[in-house]
Amino acid sequence: xxxxxxxxxxxxHHHENGEFSCQFSCGIASFPDFDNIISLGxxxxxxxxxxxxxxxxxxxxxxx
Numbered sequence: 001x002x003x004x005x006x007x008x009x010x011x012x013h014h015h016e017n018g019e020f021s022c023q024f025s026c027g028i029a030s031f032p033d034f035d036n037i038i039s040l041g042x043x044x045x046x047x048x049x050x051x052x053x054x055x056x057x058x059x060x061x062x063x064x
Contacts, residue, residue: 025056025060026059027045029061047061048060
């Protein structure tokens, strides 16, 4: 995901007012570390907010 994040930030988008690029943050939780869909989604969401709160444009992985 980090390679994807970096590659995505290097894409130049063109608009009538000029060129721009975008960035994103990502939260990751994995099975079987979190063994049901509810905890998996909740932990990925927590990881996303952690990525945003700690500076954005990053990938954060949650572990039990």
